[in-house]
Amino acid sequence: MIAITRLYYTQPWLQELETRIVSQHEENGRHVVVLEETIFYPTGGGQPHDLGTLNGVPLLDVYETEGAVHHVLPQPLEETEVRAVLDWPRRLDHMQQHSGQHLLSAVFQDEYGYKTESFHLGAEYCSIDITAPLLSSEEQQGAESRANEVIFQDLPLLTYTLNPDERGEVPLRKIPDLEGPLRIVEIKGFDYSPCSGTHVEKTGQIGLLKILRTEKYKGMTRVYFLCGNRAFGDYQRKHEICTKLGALLAVPEGELEQRVLLELERRKEVERMVEELKAELLGMQAERITAEQGPYFVELPGASIEEAQGLARSILSLTEAVVVINLGERLILAHNLAAGPGLGQLVKEKALPLGGRGGGSPTGAQVYFSDPGKLEEFLNVLKQEICAKIGE
Numbered sequence: 001m002i003a004i005t006r007l008y009y010t011q012p013w014l015q016e017l018e019t020r021i022v023s024q025h026e027e028n029g030r031h032v033v034v035l036e037e038t039i040f041y042p043t044g045g046g047q048p049h050d051l052g053t054l055n056g057v058p059l060l061d062v063y064e065t066e067g068a069v070h071h072v073l074p075q076p077l078e079e080t081e082v083r084a085v086l087d088w089p090r091r092l093d094h095m096q097q098h099s100g101q102h103l104l105s106a107v108f109q110d111e112y113g114y115k116t117e118s119f120h121l122g123a124e125y126c127s128i129d130i131t132a133p134l135l136s137s138e139e140q141q142g143a144e145s146r147a148n149e150v151i152f153q154d155l156p157l158l159t160y161t162l163n164p165d166e167r168g169e170v171p172l173r174k175i176p177d178l179e180g181p182l183r184i185v186e187i188k189g190f191d192y193s194p195c196s197g198t199h200v201e202k203t204g205q206i207g208l209l210k211i212l213r214t215e216k217y218k219g220m221t222r223v224y225f226l227c228g229n230r231a232f233g234d235y236q237r238k239h240e241i242c243t244k245l246g247a248l249l250a251v252p253e254g255e256l257e258q259r260v261l262l263e264l265e266r267r268k269e270v271e272r273m274v275e276e277l278k279a280e281l282l283g284m285q286a287e288r289i290t291a292e293q294g295p296y297f298v299e300l301p302g303a304s305i306e307e308a309q310g311l312a313r314s315i316l317s318l319t320e321a322v323v324v325i326n327l328g329e330r331l332i333l334a335h336n337l338a339a340g341p342g343l344g345q346l347v348k349e350k351a352l353p354l355g356g357r358g359g360g361s362p363t364g365a366q367v368y369f370s371d372p373g374k375l376e377e378f379l380n381v382l383k384q385e386i387c388a389k390i391g392e
C-alpha cells in the first residue's frame with residue numbers, strides 16, 4: 001500500500017500543487033499516474049471525481065484503488081516533478097452541492113422526520129430520495145427556508161475521524177455498516193454524517209439552496225435541488241426570462257401571470273372565431289362548387305383531412321353527387337347517391353394495386369399515395385369508373 005497525502009481533505013481550497021510522481025503505468029492505452037500528494041478527489045461517496053491538468057496534460061479520470069489515488073492521462077508524463085492544477089469551478093460546484101445535500105437531508109429529518117435514502121450529484125441535477133410518501137408544498141417551502149437560514153448562520157463544517165468505540169459519542173445521522181474508523185462531517189452542532197466526500201468549510205459557502213421540484217419515487221419523494229453557483233445561474237436565467245417576457249407583454253413582472261392568463265383566454269376566443277369563419281367559408285365554397293353539375297373533382301392542396309371532409313359534407317348537404325377532394329398526396333371520396341359507386345371497394349380494387357394505402361365504406365373513403373404519378377393514375381381510373389356508374 002502506497003502512503004499518499006490527500007490534500008483535498010486537509011486543504012479543500014488548494015487549487016495548485018508541486019509534487020512528484022511515485023509510479024506510472026499504461027492501462028488499456030491510457031496512462032495512470034500515482035503522485036506523492038494529490039489535490040484531485042477520486043470518484044466515491046456519491047461525488048464525481050475532480051478534473052484538471054498534470055504538467056498541462058488534461059486528466060481523463062481519477063479513481064481510487066488499493067488505497068492509492070490513480071490519475072488517468074491520455075499520454076505519459078516525461079518528468080518526475082509534476083505541477084498539478086485543479087479544475088476549480090468543477091470542484092467548488094461539487095463541494096457546494098454535496099455540502100448542501102448534508103444540510104437539506106438534516107433539515108428534512110429534524111423538521112419532518114424524513115430520512116434520506118439516496119443522493120444523486122450529476123452534471124444536470126442533484127436530488128435526494130426522502131422517506132416521505134407525499135411531501136406538501138408547506139413542507140417543501142419550510143425545508144428550503146430552514147436550509148437557507150442555516151446557510152446564513154455561516155456554521156463551520158468540521159471533519160474528523162471516529163474510532164469504532166467512539167461512535168456512540170456523537171448523534172450520527174446514519175450508521176454505515178463499515179468496520180474501522182469513520183470519517184465524520186459535522187455541520188457544527190447541527191448535523192453529524194459519515195462521509196468521504198469534499199465539503200465547503202462554512203455553510204455560507206453553500207451560498208444558496210433552492211428546491212426545484214419533487215416527484216414520487218418508489219413510495220418515497222425525490223427532491224431536486226440546486227446549491228451555490230448552480231442556484232445563482234438558475235436565478236440569472238429565470239430573471240432574464242421574466243424580464244424578456246415582461247418586455248414582450250409590456251407589463252411589470254408582478255402582473256405577468258395575470259397577463260398571460262388573459263392572453264390565453266383571448267387566443268381561445270380567436271380560435272373559436274376562426275372555426276366559425278372556416279365553417280362559413282366551407283359553406284360558401286360548397287355553394288360555388290354545386291352551382292355546376294356533379295360529379296365534383298375538387299383540388300384542395302395543403303388542406304387538412306378534417307377540412308376536406310367538412311367541405312365534402314357541405315357539398316352533399318346541398319345536392320346529391322359524388323365528391324372527390326384532392327389534398328395533394330391524399331384523396332377524400334364521398335357520395336350520397338342511392339345507387340352510387342362502392343367507394344371503399346373501388347379503393348381496394350384500383351388504388352391498392354397502384355401502391356395506394358387506404359379504404360372506407362361504400363359512401364366514404366380515403367386513400368394516400370406517396371407517388372404523385374400513381375395518385376394521378378388512380379384519379380383517371382376513378383373518373384372513368386364514376387362516369388360509367390352514373391351513366392348507367
Ligand SMILES: [Zn+2]
Nearest residue numbers: 098185195197
Ligand atoms: Zn458529504
